Structure formats: structure tokens, C-alpha cells
Amino acid sequence: MNAALPAFGAAVRFQLGAFRRDPGTLLMLATAPFSAVILLSVTQHSGRPDLAPYALLAPAIMTAMGMAVMEAGETIFRDRAAGVLEALLTTPASLAVVLLGRISAITAVSLVGIAESWLVGALGFGVVVTVAHPLVFAATLLATAFGIAATGVLMASVFVMGRDVRSFQNSVTFPLYLLGGAMVPVTLLPAGLEALSRALFLSWATDLLRDSLAPAPVDAFGWRLAAVLGLGAATAAAGFGVMRALVRRVRHNGTVGFA
Amino acid sequence: MNDAAIRVRGLRKAYGNVTAVADLDLDVHRGETLAVLGPNGAGKSTTVQILSAQLPRDGGAVAVLGADPAKADRRFRSRLGIVSQTAGDLLELTVEEVVRHFAGYYPRPRDPGEVIAEVGLAAQAKRKLRQLSGGQRRRVDVALGVVGNPELLFLDEPTTGFDPEARRQFWHLIRALAAEGTTVLLTTHYLDEAEALADRIAVIADGRIRAAGTVAELVDDREVTVAWEGGSKTTDTPTALIAELGAGYAGEVPGLTVTRPSLEDAYLRLIGQEASA
Amino acid sequence: MNAAAVLRQTAWSGWTDLRSVYTPTNWAFGWMVRVLCQVVFYSMLGTLLGDPERTRFLLVGAAVFIAVNETMMTSASTTWERSSGTLSLLAAAPAGMVLVLAARSWFWIASGTVSASVALVVLAPVFGLDLGVAEALTAVVLIFATALTNYAVGLCCGSLSLRFHQLRNVFANITLLTMTAFCGVMVPTSYWPKGLQWFAELFPAAHGLRAVRLALAGADAGAVLAQVGWAFATAAGWLALASLSLWWFHADARRTGSIDFGD
Numbered sequence: 001m002n003a004a005l006p007a008f009g010a011a012v013r014f015q016l017g018a019f020r021r022d023p024g025t026l027l028m029l030a031t032a033p034f035s036a037v038i039l040l041s042v043t044q045h046s047g048r049p050d051l052a053p054y055a056l057l058a059p060a061i062m063t064a065m066g067m068a069v070m071e072a073g074e075t076i077f078r079d080r081a082a083g084v085l086e087a088l089l090t091t092p093a094s095l096a097v098v099l100l101g102r103i104s105a106i107t108a109v110s111l112v113g114i115a116e117s118w119l120v121g122a123l124g125f126g127v128v129v130t131v132a133h134p135l136v137f138a139a140t141l142l143a144t145a146f147g148i149a150a151t152g153v154l155m156a157s158v159f160v161m162g163r164d165v166r167s168f169q170n171s172v173t174f175p176l177y178l179l180g181g182a183m184v185p186v187t188l189l190p191a192g193l194e195a196l197s198r199a200l201f202l203s204w205a206t207d208l209l210r211d212s213l214a215p216a217p218v219d220a221f222g223w224r225l226a227a228v229l230g231l232g233a234a235t236a237a238a239g240f241g242v243m244r245a246l247v248r249r250v251r252h253n254g255t256v257g258f259a
Numbered sequence: 260m261n262d263a264a265i266r267v268r269g270l271r272k273a274y275g276n277v278t279a280v281a282d283l284d285l286d287v288h289r290g291e292t293l294a295v296l297g298p299n300g301a302g303k304s305t306t307v308q309i310l311s312a313q314l315p316r317d318g319g320a321v322a323v324l325g326a327d328p329a330k331a332d333r334r335f336r337s338r339l340g341i342v343s344q345t346a347g348d349l350l351e352l353t354v355e356e357v358v359r360h361f362a363g364y365y366p367r368p369r370d371p372g373e374v375i376a377e378v379g380l381a382a383q384a385k386r387k388l389r390q391l392s393g394g395q396r397r398r399v400d401v402a403l404g405v406v407g408n409p410e411l412l413f414l415d416e417p418t419t420g421f422d423p424e425a426r427r428q429f430w431h432l433i434r435a436l437a438a439e440g441t442t443v444l445l446t447t448h449y450l451d452e453a454e455a456l457a458d459r460i461a462v463i464a465d466g467r468i469r470a471a472g473t474v475a476e477l478v479d480d481r482e483v484t485v486a487w488e489g490g491s492k493t494t495d496t497p498t499a500l501i502a503e504l505g506a507g508y509a510g511e512v513p514g515l516t517v518t519r520p521s522l523e524d525a526y527l528r529l530i531g532q533e534a535s536a
Numbered sequence: 537m538n539a540a541a542v543l544r545q546t547a548w549s550g551w552t553d554l555r556s557v558y559t560p561t562n563w564a565f566g567w568m569v570r571v572l573c574q575v576v577f578y579s580m581l582g583t584l585l586g587d588p589e590r591t592r593f594l595l596v597g598a599a600v601f602i603a604v605n606e607t608m609m610t611s612a613s614t615t616w617e618r619s620s621g622t623l624s625l626l627a628a629a630p631a632g633m634v635l636v637l638a639a640r641s642w643f644w645i646a647s648g649t650v651s652a653s654v655a656l657v658v659l660a661p662v663f664g665l666d667l668g669v670a671e672a673l674t675a676v677v678l679i680f681a682t683a684l685t686n687y688a689v690g691l692c693c694g695s696l697s698l699r700f701h702q703l704r705n706v707f708a709n710i711t712l713l714t715m716t717a718f719c720g721v722m723v724p725t726s727y728w729p730k731g732l733q734w735f736a737e738l739f740p741a742a743h744g745l746r747a748v749r750l751a752l753a754g755a756d757a758g759a760v761l762a763q764v765g766w767a768f769a770t771a772a773g774w775l776a777l778a779s780l781s782l783w784w785f786h787a788d789a790r791r792t793g794s795i796d797f798g799d
Contacts, residue, residue: 010363021351024702027709034713038722039581042594045723046585054584084349090313091407092337093364167562171570178573184580252315 007093011101019109028066032113035059036120039183044125052127053213056117058183061206062173063113064148065180069172072103072152076160076246086250095247096240103152107145114141129213136221137212140205143225147201147232151176153239157246181206201231263322264289264411264442265310270319272305272466279305281466283319289410292433292443293471294457296450298530302466303446304415310444311341311413324410337366340409340441342400342417350389354380357388358402365407378402378432394425401432405441412436414445418452430455450522460522464530478525488514546639553613554643568654575599575655578722579663588664593749595663597721599656600748603683604715604741606648607690610641611708614694615701637698637782638691638775648683649676667752674751681764682744685771689715689740692774695781715741720749740774743767 019025039055076099079085088098121127131137159166179186179193180202186194197203204227211218265287272280280302287293297303308314310323312331321328326335349357358375362368375384378398388396397417404412414433418426426449433456437443447453453460454474461471470477483497487504494500497517504512558567578598582591614637653676660667667675693711697704716722718732719742725733736742747763 006363006366010360013363014360017352017356022702024704024706027705030706031709031713034710034717037717038713041717041723041727042581042590043585045727046587046590048585051584083343086313087343087361087403088364090311090336090339090341090343091361091364092333092335092366094333098364167559168566171562171566174570174573174577178577178580183577184584188580188583251313 004094004097007097008101008104010093011098012105015102015105016109025071026109028063028070028110029112029116032059032063032116033120035062036117037124040121040125040127044127049127052121052125053129054183054210056121056127056129057206057209057213058177059117059120060111060114061144061180061182061202061209062177063116064107064110064145065151065176065182065202066173067106067110068103068148068152069155069169069176072106072149073155073159073169073172075099075102075152076156076243077166080160080250089247089250096243099153099156099243100149103149103156106152107149110148111141111145131213132215133212133218136218137209139225140208140212140228143228143232144202144205144209147205147228147235150201150232150236150239153243154235155239157239157242160246161242176200176202179203185210199231201228201235204228204231262289263287264291264324265444266320266322267306267310268320270306270309270321271317272302272309272314273317278466280309280316283463283466283468285461285468285471287442287444289442290437290440291458292437292445292456294453294460295444295446295463296448296453296460296526297446297463298448301463301530303463305466306463307413307415307444307446311339312336313341337407338410340404340407340412342397342404342412342414351387353385353387354391354399354402355384357399358406361403362406367408368406369408371406374402374406377405377435379428392425394421394428397421397425397429398432401429401436405436409441411442411444414443416447417445418447418449426452450526454522462526462529469529470525474522477529478520478522480519482520484518484520486514486516486518487512542635543639546636547642550640550643553616553640554647557643558647568651571602571651571655572658575602575659576662579659581722582663591663592665594722595659595665596656596749596752597745599652599659600679600682600745601652601716601721601741602655603648603652603679604686604744605712606651607644607683607686608693608708608712609644610687610690611693611697611711612704613641613644614691615697615704637694638779641687641690641694644690645680645683645687649680652679652683665752671752675748678744678748678751678760678764681767682741682748685740685744685767688771688774688778691778692781695778695785698782698785715739718742720745737766738770738773740767740771743770 036056036059039058040052043049043051043055076085079088085095088095118129121129155169155172159169177183178189179197180200181197182202185207186197186203189197204224208218208221208224208228263286265285267283267285270280270283270285271278283302283306285295285306295303295306305314309316310321310328312323312328312335315329324335324338328335352360354375355371358371362371362374372381372384375381378401380395380398380402383391383395388399391399400417401414404414417433418429421429430452433443433445437456443456445452445456459471459473460477462469462477481495482493483495484491484493485497485500485504486492492500501512501515501517504515575595575598579591579595582588582594585591653672656675656679657667657672659665660672689711690708693707694704696707700707715736718728718736719725719739720736725736725742728736743763743766747760747767750760750763
């Protein structure tokens with residue numbers, strides 16, 4: 001633990017610096033307000049102000065998951081391509097800790113999308129969304145952030161397994177938004193797809209987040225939050241499992257490039 | 260051996276049908292600088308990768324700082340320093356940022372500012388890596404290798420592609436590190452580099468150590484080549500031969516040269532090639 | 537070198553690029569899955585609203601805009617010469633950088649047309665859009681026209697991306713989302729204030745999409761062709777802008793020697 005904290009901190013600082021050095025990595029934050037405009041215009045044009053919370057929550061979720069797939073998913077791949085991975089493996093730092101540090105930073109930054117969405121609603125459309133159940137919202141948001149970070153770890157580990165796998169990276173976002181119920185609750189999906197979506201932490205998280213914004217009491221909060229956390233933990237376990245297999249393979253093949 | 264930093268017996272490693280290291284024995288004492296000298300494909304890099312826990316071995320007994328690198332844990336890695344090639348993605352960081360960043364990965368790192376000054380880059384601390392020359396970037400690599408305060412430092416052909424001045428400056432840096440007590444294992448195919456830096460030299464060829472020792476031990480300088488306009492002869496009594504020639508020419512012997520064997524001669528002999536005339 | 541030879545060579549280069557971007561596997565099981573999910577995602581807003589007419593409106597908009605989405609990737613592919621380090625060679629070559637860069641990303645027009653058409657045809661029955669063979673064929677032709685005319689917009693973004701390489705995806709995505717918001721994809725253009733409506737008319741995709749909607753609604757050919765005409769007219773303006781921008785980049789680069797070798 002003593003060694004892990006400095007490595008975690010170093011990784012967080014590195015990732016924040018990476019955002020500063022390459023602003024293109026913050027693409028999803030640049031596009032979040034546009035997504036909010038698009039979705040809110042649909043609900044407003046249809047005369048459904050009650051769906052405004054849906055329209056403003058969705059861009060925030062899409063931004064956070066988008067960054068988990070596109071930015072977090074790139075971390076190990078970029079590091080390996082540039083030789084940073086092997087350099088890291090020569091140090092005593094744990095790749096798991098470093099990866100977690102970088103992806104935690106990415107997830108934290110991605111949550112700025114929430115503020116952006118809210119501002120678009122308030123300033124662009126005069127729609128102010130209030131949080132009816134703040135504690136539920138906060139707890140669910142934290143659990144969701146955990147799940148999103150776990151997704152980032154899984155993506156990072158999987159996308160480095162091969163060029164063929166990585167070619168699917170750009171194709172993962174919208175299936176995740178759809179099956180995760182980012183905008184439309186998964187109960188409206190066909191039965192088969194709904195069942196599949198229940199294996200994702202995100203479908204539980206988005207339902208709970210929407211319920212926390214609505215005035216009505218939130219049903220079965222404990223069980224549903226447990227589902228978010230449990231499925232997020234399963235995602236993290238899968239991600240770290242793949243990552244450990246990767247490290248074993250790199251060490252076995254000895255791909256460190258010396259000076 | 261209590262003062263052994265590295266002890267290798269019977270090391271073996273093959274890549275498919277190609278034997279990279281075959282039954283290699285090697286000792287490196289604590290605090291010494293050992294240069295492993297050999298041609299391309301001799302097994303230098305493979306050996307160093309195995310010793311620094313980057314590659315598993317097929318057989319043999321290896322102890323690095325008393326531990327088996329095959330069972331390397333984080334504590335083991337924290338005692339090693341590896342000078343590897345600066346990763347491309349780090350080129351947008353400044354010298355200070357990258358050294359500070361890697362310092363974060365070690366439990367007891369040295370002060371990054373001190374390390375940067377030690378490698379002679381204090382004036383470039385705020386410059387991005389991509390703005391540095393090749394020699395300066397290699398100094399950053401050394402900084403990253405020593406920032407963790409290692410007991411043992413590995414360098415694999417560190418001055419390949421350097422101009423002569425850059426090489427001299429790099430040697431000065433490595434000597435300074437060695438003077439602080441760091442054990443250094445260096446691979447190179449530059450004979451002058453081995454002579455300049457190493458306390459001992461190990462010559463490797465075809466995956467085996469052919470000989471190891473100081474320069475004086477490796478070079479058998481008893482056999483001296485005496486050459487003159489009329490011929491040449493290799494002898495272990497050059498003075499007597501010169502006297503004989505002087506008598507024969509009744510004065511100055513035309514074109515007389517006396518050449519003692521060099522490290523190059525010894526090296527070529529050890530790796531199984533004849534020296535050029 | 538004559539323009540026809542350059543175009544032929546560039547077209548072949550583009551075909552090679554297409555084969556490196558898409559394999560049959562990743563196109564079918566990667567890209568098309570994403571396309572279908574994206575169109576379903578937006579169409580289901582209509583399901584959420586409980587409005588079948590709205591659902592069909594969203595379906596057509598989302599499907600046609602897949603073609604716009606793909607042609608906007610021209611912004612990134614225009615910079616591939618730079619990342620591969622050949623841009624400086626192209627600048628020095630007699631072939632003419634402007635012509636080569638303008639033509640090399642042609643494959644997005646083809647793949648965008650195919651992706652959008654497949655999405656529309658496959659999802660039409662799912663979301664209750666009655667699409668006969670004649671309507672489907674007409675839609676495919678109009679989707680092609682939309683992709684072709686939007687290519688000029690993508691090229692314009694590409695010319696900016698050459699100068700600001702790190703922001704190449706930002707230019708394309710912001711432009712795409714601007715069009716998605718205001719060009720009648722999700723809501724009619726009449727929803728927006730007058731200023732934004734006029735702004736939307738500058739984009740070929742707004743006219744191309746309108747042409748598709750009119751055709752599917754059974755409007756007369758004149759109305760449809762008028763929109764196609766406007767799409768080509770606005771595209772000509774974007775193409776002129778793109779050519780000027782590329783020529784300016786080329787001239788600047790030759791003058792200052794500022795094109796790097798690689799990234």
C-alpha cells in the first residue's frame with residue numbers, strides 16, 4: 001500500500017498532464033453540449049418537458065462511457081506502442097495501480113459532462129433540472145463512476161490483445177449506450193435485448209439515476225445500488241484478469257526494448 | 260560469494276530452434292562495472308534481459324542481488340535500474356516531468372532534481388524531450404534508470420549511434436555513478452567503451468562467455484610482433500630479436516615497428532576470428 | 537502529370553486505404569453493429585415519446601446521417617499523409633497536393649452510402665416505415681448524393697486538420713454534431729430560431745436529407761431535385777473553400793518548409 005499510493009498519484013498526474021498536452025483527448029467533453037442540445041430539442045419539440053431529465057442525463061452518461069471506451073481504452077495500447085508499457089514494467093510499480101490511477105483521472109474528468117449538460121439545459125433551453133433525491137443521486141453517481149472506471153480497465157486490457165480486437169473500439173460506444181439505457185430505459189427494448197442489458201451495470205445505474213431526479217420515491221434503492229456495484233466489480237475483475245494475463249505474456253516474451 | 264551482485268551458472272535460453280544463450284556462467288561483484296563484449300547475436304541482450312527479470316530463462320541458476328529474477332517481485336525491481344530507450348509517448352514531457360513521474364513508481368526514489376543535475380541536464384530540465392539531442396535523451400534514459408536509487412544498473416549498448424564527444428560525456432557520467440558504489444552491468448560492442456568503463460570485461464560469443472577478466476588478464480601481451488621492411492616475426496623475446504636485426508643491418512633497422520597485442524586482437528581471437536593485418 | 541492520371545492513382549490509393557480501414561469481419565460485426573445501434577438509439581426516442589410518426593422521422597434522419605458521419609471521417613483521413621510522413625514528399629511532388637488530398641478520401645462516400653442504406657432498409661420494418669423497392673432505391677440514390685455533397689464539408693475540416701493535427705477529430709465531430717442538431721435530423725429545422733435555420737441551409741446535408749424525406753413522403757420529383765440541386769450548389773461552395781484552404785496550406789508549407797516528416 002505504501003508503494004501503491006505514490007504510483008497511483010504519479011499515474012493520475014501523468015493522465016491530467018496528458019489531457020493538457022493533447023486537448024484532442026477531451027473530445028467527448030467538447031461534444032457533450034451538442035448531444036445535450038440534440039436530445040433536449042427532441043423532448044422539448046415533442047412537448048414533453050417531463051423527459052428533460054432523461055435528455056440531460058444521457059449526454060453525461062454518453063460522455064463518461066465514451067471516454068472510458070475511447071480514452072481509457074487507448075491507455076495500454078498507446079503505452080505499448082510507444083514503449084512506455086515496457087519501461088513501466090521494469091519499475092516496481094504495479095500496472096494495475098498505474099492503470100487505475102490513469103483511468104480514475106479519466107473518469108473524474110469525464111463527469112464534467114454532467115455540469116455541461118445541466119448548463120445547456122439551463123442556459124440554452126431555460127430548463128433547470130433539480131435533483132429530487134440528492135443522496136440517492138450522489139451514491140448512484142459514485143457507484144456509476146466506479147463501474148465506468150471498471151469498464152475503462154476492461155477496454156484498456158482487451159484492446160491491447162491484438163490489432164483485430166482494437167479495430168472494434170469505435171464500434172463499442174453506441175451498443176453500450178443502447179444496452180446501458182443511456183437515454184431510453186431498457187424496459188423499452190425487445191425482451192431478449194433487455195435481458196442482455198441487465199448484465200451491464202449501466203442499465204441499473206441509468207434507471208436509478210433517472211429515478212433519483214424524479215419526485216416519486218425511489219423503489220428498492222439498496223438492491224439496485226448493489227446491482228450497480230456488483231456488476232461494476234465483476235467488470236473490474238474481468239478487466240484486471242485480462243491485464244494480468246497481458247503482463248504475464250509481455251514478461252514471457254520479453255519485449256522490453258533497451259537503449 | 261557474499262559480495263556477488265550477480266551469479267550465473269549454466270544459463271540457457273533458446274528462441275525456438277535458435278540458441279541465444281548456451282550454458283553461460285558469469286559473476287559480477289558488488290560495486291564493480293562489468294562490460295559484456297560480443298558481436299551481434301552473441302546473446303548479450305538476452306542475458307541482460309534475463310538477469311533484469313524481463314525475460315524468463317530455459318535453464319540454469321541465476322542469483323541477482325541474492326534473488327532469483329524469475330521470481331521477481333516489486334521489492335526486487337525496486338533494487339534494479341534499467342536504462343532503456345526513451346518511450347515515444349514521453350517526448351512531449353519535459354525532462355523534469357518525466358523524471359519526477361518515474362520517481363513516483365519507486366518506494367525510495369532519489370530527488371529528481373539531484374538526478375537531473377547528476378546526468379548533466381540541469382539546464383535542460385524544463386525542455387521537452389523531443390527538443391533534446393540524441394545524447395541528451397540518453398542522459399534522460401540514465402536518469403530514469405537511476406532515479407529509483409538502484410543497487411544494480413543495467414545498460415544495453417547505451418552509446419550506439421553517438422558521436423565521439425557524446426560518447427566521452429556519457430562515459431564520464433557512468434564513471435561517476437560507478438564511483439558512488441552502484442554495480443553496473445553494461446553490454447557493448449565498442450572495445451574502447453569496454454576498456455574505458457569496465458573494471459572487468461566478459462567476452463561473449465555464440466551464447467557463451469569465452470573469457471572474463473581485466474584487460475591485462477585478457478590480453479596476452481607476451482607475444483609481440485616485430486615488423487621491419489624485410490619481414491615480421493612474432494616472438495616473446497622482442498629485445499633479443501631487435502638486437503639481432505640491428506646487428507644484421509649494422510645500424511637502423513628500416514621500417515621497424517614493435518606491436519603488442521591489443522584488446523581487439525584478444526577479442527577477435529576469443530570470438531574465433533583472425534585479426535586483420 | 538495530367539489530372540486524370542493523378543486521380544486514377546489517388547483513387548487506387550484510396551481503395552487501399554479502405555481495405556486497411558475495413559475488413560469484412562470488422563465492417564459487418566463492428567462498424568455495422570455500431571451503425572445499427574446508433575440508428576436504433578435515436579429512433580427509440582420516438583418509442584419513448586410514444587409517437588410513431590416521430591419515430592419514423594428520427595429513423596430517416598439518423599440513418600441518412602450515417603452517410604454524413606462517414607464522409608466526415610475525411611477530416612481524419614486527409615491527415616494520414618502527415619502521420620505516415622509522406623506529406624512533405626507530396627508537397628514536393630509535381631502531382632499537386634490539392635488534387636491528391638481532395639480525391640484520396642473518396643472511399644468514405646462509397647462506404648457511407650452503403651452503411652446508411654443498409655441501416656435504413658434493415659430498420660425500416662422494425663420501426664414501422666413502409667419502404668417499397670422503388671422508395672428504397674430512390675432513397676439509396678439520394679443518400680449517395682448526400683454523401684457526395686457532404687464530402688466537401690469533410691474535406692474542409694480536413695484542410696484545417698492538416699494545420700491543427702491534434703484537433704482533427706474535434707473539427708469533424710463538432711461539425712457533424714452541429715449538422716445533427718440544426719439540419720433537420722432530429723427535429724425539423726423550423727424548430728430553431730431564424731438565424732439558425734439560415735445557418736443550416738449552408739450545409740449540403742440539410743438539403744440531401746430534406747430530399748430523402750420528400751421522396752419518401754411521395755413529393756413530386758421537382759421538389760426533390762430542387763433540394764438535390766441546393767445540396768450540390770452548397771457543396772460547390774464548400775469545395776471551393778476546401779481547395780483554397782489546401783492550396784494555402786501547400787503554399788505555406790513550401791515557403792516555410794514547415795511540413796514535418798511524420799508526427
